[in-house]
Amino acid sequence: MQSIDKYDFSGKKAIVRVDFNVPLDDNFKITDDTRIRAAIPTIKKILKDSGAVILMSHLGRPKGAEDKYSLKHILPRLSELIGKEVQFAEDCVGEKAKAKTKSLKPGEVLLLENLRFHDEEKKGDEDFAKQLASLADVYVNDAFGTAHRAHASTAVIAQYFPNDKMFGYVIEDELKSVDKVINDAKSPFTAIMGGSKVSSKITIIKNLLGKVDNLIIGGGMTYTFVKANGGNIGDSIHEDEYLDLANDLIKQAKEKGTTIYLATDSVIADDFSNNANTKVVDVNNILDGWQGLDIGPESTAKFKEVVANSKTILWNGPVGVFEMESFENGTKAIAEAIVEATEKGAFSLIGGGDSVAAINKYNLANDVSYVSTGGGALLEYIEGKDLPGIKAIRE
């Protein structure tokens, strides 16, 4: 396997899969640039060798070419962090991409438009991967956050570079750090799962059973479990296809020796807005027209207690809509509890674009043991899964 440190990029065009799926506010301002900053060492190494860099990424989950998901929004910040003007191709394949990559000179950087503007990316289409591959001489995968996706740019493309494919520094460092946690996790091991991607993460929860002592479920993840158990969740976020699985998980947890802590109360709102009317209610009694947007004080106190008594902590997914002040209390309290436990000697690992944004919002990133650029990818790696993005480089 090639190593980025030893590879000489001189005179070569390197196509680098990065994960620039960063959170943006309504004015397209980047609210957390951790993932962009993480990619800078790889970019600088290629430039230092007098190579040219072609960056490709997805942003969000667009349906077609939606302008709000254009990577042009991150161009100014990217240029600033690299310290030179980054060029932009308005499409990742086709004539626009070809022309821009052809004229790219050593020492220059080009960012391609959002890969997911083409359905072929997520389908892992071979022809699409080949078109991307045709733009460059060497392939670097540095998108740890997307390594669990078998997409054209993360996995399929690697076959076109049998001798010139490698991980970037982000993936190299992540694998080393996470391996340390897996091999040396002290008990009690607590995982905190929140966020909104129920379908992506519910199977991960299943696989964490038996591996962790405690599993805290909060955030948007809560309501699928509450509904499955017969509770009234009003208009709260949930996924009906996963109700049976949610019930199964609760049963399996007992058999496998993992204690599940599901939120018991909720801060509900009559609108998805910071200015909505709010109430604290039992998580099973949410009225129609209202939605749960944060964990309530009772859940917060219980979760803090469990975290305080843990020796290994894994956190993925905010336990509320922390982006809005009215619904940030639970997430802030969890972040602070993790820091306290870390100060007492626990090892804490935080992953996921929004979870990292949350820990940064409270200026606590330096007070936890390790901050990963991956969320779902990190969890699947911890589960022991062979991630497609990792496998494609190794095989």
Ligand SMILES: Nc1ncnc2c1ncn2[C@@H]1O[C@H](COP(=O)(O)OP(=O)(O)O)[C@@H](O)[C@H]1O
């Ligand atoms: N109760 C809730 N209802 C709706 N969205 C929620 C709720 N709790 C958390 N979220 C949202 O979940 C998002 C993060 O989800 P996810 O992508 O799964 O996490 P991560 O990026 O850390 O892996 C945040 O933007 C947050 O606002």
Ligand SMILES: O=C(OP(=O)(O)O)[C@H](O)COP(=O)(O)O
């Ligand atoms: O943000 C990401 O994952 P995460 O929310 O698990 O941290 C990655 O960029 C992957 O995005 P995806 O879950 O839309 O494939």
